[in-house]
Amino acid sequence: MRGPHLFLRVGVKRGVYGFTLFLAVLALLLSVVTFSRFYSQSSHLSIKAFASYLSADPRQVEGGIKETVDEIIEKIVKEMAHLRKTTTDDSELMRERLRYIDFLTDILGLIGSVKEPLQHIGSSAHLRPSGTAAVAHPLSRSNQPYDELVEFFLVEEIRKYMRIKPNRLGKQNFMGANGTFASIGHACFSMKEEMEEYMDYDVGDFCEDDWKQAQRLMVHGCDPLPRRRCFARAPKLYTKPLPINESTWRYPDDRNVRWSHYRCKSFACLARNCTGKGFFKCADCFNLTHHEMPRWTKVVYIDPSSNSTPDFLVWEVLQIKPGEIRIGLDFSVGTGSFAARMREFNVTIVTATINLGAPFSEMIALRGLIPLYLTINQRLPFFDNTLDIIHTTRFLDGWMDFILLDFVLYDWDRVLRPGGLLWIDSFFCQRKDLDDYLEAFKLLRYKKHRWVVVPKVDKDGQEVFFSAVLEKPPRPF
Numbered sequence: 421m422r423g424p425h426l427f428l429r430v431g432v433k434r435g436v437y438g439f440t441l442f443l444a445v446l447a448l449l450l451s452v453v454t455f456s457r458f459y460s461q462s463s464h465l466s467i468k469a470f471a472s473y474l475s476a477d478p479r480q481v482e483g484g485i486k487e488t489v490d491e492i493i494e495k496i497v498k499e500m501a502h503l504r505k506t507t508t509d510d511s512e513l514m515r516e517r518l519r520y521i522d523f524l525t526d527i528l529g530l531i532g533s534v535k536e537p538l539q540h541i542g543s544s545a546h547l548r549p550s551g552t553a554a555v556a557h558p559l560s561r562s563n564q565p566y567d568e569l570v571e572f573f574l575v576e577e578i579r580k581y582m583r584i585k586p587n588r589l590g591k592q593n594f595m596g597a598n599g600t601f602a603s604i605g606h607a608c609f610s611m612k613e614e615m616e617e618y619m620d621y622d623v624g625d626f627c628e629d630d631w632k633q634a635q636r637l638m639v640h641g642c643d644p645l646p647r648r649r650c651f652a653r654a655p656k657l658y659t660k661p662l663p664i665n666e667s668t669w670r671y672p673d674d675r676n677v678r679w680s681h682y683r684c685k686s687f688a689c690l691a692r693n694c695t696g697k698g699f700f701k702c703a704d705c706f707n708l709t710h711h712e713m714p715r716w717t718k719v720v721y722i723d724p725s726s727n728s729t730p731d732f733l734v735w736e737v738l739q740i741k742p743g744e745i746r747i748g749l750d751f752s753v754g755t756g757s758f759a760a761r762m763r764e765f766n767v768t769i770v771t772a773t774i775n776l777g778a779p780f781s782e783m784i785a786l787r788g789l790i791p792l793y794l795t796i797n798q799r800l801p802f803f804d805n806t807l808d809i810i811h812t813t814r815f816l817d818g819w820m821d822f823i824l825l826d827f828v829l830y831d832w833d834r835v836l837r838p839g840g841l842l843w844i845d846s847f848f849c850q851r852k853d854l855d856d857y858l859e860a861f862k863l864l865r866y867k868k869h870r871w872v873v874v875p876k877v878d879k880d881g882q883e884v885f886f887s888a889v890l891e892k893p894p895r896p897f
């Protein structure tokens with residue numbers, strides 16, 4: 421407790437009164453903004469009408485609104501930060517404060533949703549020369565009848581997929597829905613041609629050998645991709661996989677993979693130290709014997725003189741929570757070796773991966789582990805507070821946009837259970853970016869069990885590794 425109760429109570433009260441006034445102003449502003457939004461939807465001309473209504477230059481009005489909205493956002497964010505900082509032992513006060521923070525978060529969300537169309541007015545609508553019939557993205561138009569969306573595509577199979585399928589007998593189904601709503605990623609609309617090509621097949625026949633196009637669509641945001649009613653091609657001679665007591669550390673049979681879209685045509689080629697394998701991240705991770713076997717079981721010092729390493733060992737990490745770590749996710753670029761190791765400790769790990777230049781999914785599956793075919797674009801397919809551990813390596817690093825990293829970390833936080841562990845394994849970035857990235861990790865406010873920064877020797881010290889084992893706090897609210 422940082423101050424006497426009385427002071428806190430008075431402080432909160434005064435804050436609430438001040439805030440009521442603030443809300444009134446906000447409501448007024450929101451109605452103005454909504455008004456402008458309403459007008460902006462019909463046409464470019466009506467923005468002018470709205471502007472002349474206020475008898476001012478449209479640009480100035482838009483700029484003014486935007487500035488005010490930004491100011492409001494800043495004020496709310498400040499207020500929230502302030503509220504979060506003050507602590508108290510009084511549980512009722514604390515609950516009230518949390519409710520208040522929730523409320524502010526809501527308001528922020530609402531303002532955010534009107535801010536976006538405003539930016540839209542500011543940039544595209546305004547700069548577009550009048551007369552050019554720019555085709556609006558169907559999803560960007562609101563009040564769009566669903567059917568019109570479906571009609572955007574010419575290939576009948578896409579339309580069939582997307583159309584709402586009403587339940588038979590006209591009743592709600594056991595899931596509480598009156599129909600089935602198949603969804604596709606919004607970027608499918610901007611990749612219309614590829615999408616139509618992908619969905620142009622004969623129902624019941626074999627699909628084209630086109631997983632690579634499918635993956636391309638997914639990586640570029642057409643995710644989820646529609647389902648299809650054709651048979652995916654399989655390897656010509658699929659032999660049965662190795663038994664589980666042998667499969668994890670042995671090379672699978674080459675015949676169990678379709679190699680047509682890869683540069684290497686065998687696992688031996690992928691494991692060899694050769695150039696031109698068709699992928700570069702994790703160039704060694706098909707080399708099970710030399711590269712993968714020792715990982716997380718033996719310490720490798722990158723700089724023997726300094727005795728520093730970003731690697732932690734599996735048993736060390738599991739020691740943090742003996743017997744508690746049972747299920748988890750590995751979001752990495754790799755062949756599933758982390759899951760293989762964890763299995764030896766009776767921990768079940770699913771490995772998120774896509775096939776970037778090599779058959780990562782097939783390799784993981786043939787090792788007897790679970791590959792989860794997933795891009796970074798999507799919300800994780802796990803419910804809140806369910807997993808014991810999330811491990812990541814070679815995936816998040818200096819290429820990542822900070823906002824994207826935020827969305828990823830919050831989603832991971834969502835699926836981790838209270839007391840669950842987040843193992844950031846050898847995240848690397850430029851030294852000058854390190855502080856910004858560390859800030860993103862610190863924002864989670866997790867308990868730090870391990871936290872190291874190690875210079876990366878091969879880049880003249882310009883790059884650094886960061887590793888940490890963090891524990892999600894309980895959030896009993």
Ligand SMILES: *[C@@H]1O[C@H](CO)[C@@H](O)[C@H](O)[C@H]1NC(C)=O
Binds near residue numbers: 584585586587598599
């Ligand atoms: C589902 O119900 C809503 C209203 O409850 C209705 O508007 C909609 O048409 C129904 N959809 C189907 C597919 O029946």
Ligand SMILES: *[C@@H]1O[C@H](CO)[C@@H](O)[C@H](O)[C@H]1NC(C)=O
Binds near residue numbers: 663666
């Ligand atoms: C794996 O298990 C099978 C029977 O389940 C057994 O015949 C085989 O010898 C085992 N292999 C190894 C390497 O232990």
Ligand SMILES: *[C@@H]1O[C@H](CO)[C@@H](O)[C@H](O)[C@H]1NC(C)=O
Binds near residue numbers: 691693707709
């Ligand atoms: C794995 O790498 C080691 C050394 O880098 C090499 O000697 C070995 O042949 C490789 N394994 C395979 C299967 O190519």
Ligand SMILES: *[C@@H]1O[C@H](CO)[C@@H](O)[C@H](O)[C@H]1NC(C)=O
Binds near residue numbers: 693703704
């Ligand atoms: C294989 O390549 C890795 C780097 O990609 C290198 O560290 C290793 O020494 C090479 N091994 C051999 C046997 O050439």
Ligand SMILES: *[C@@H]1O[C@H](CO)[C@@H](O)[C@H](O)[C@H]1NC(C)=O
Binds near residue numbers: 765766
């Ligand atoms: C994993 O489970 C098996 C069977 O329950 C047990 O024999 C083994 O000791 C366990 N391994 C570890 C590392 O806990």
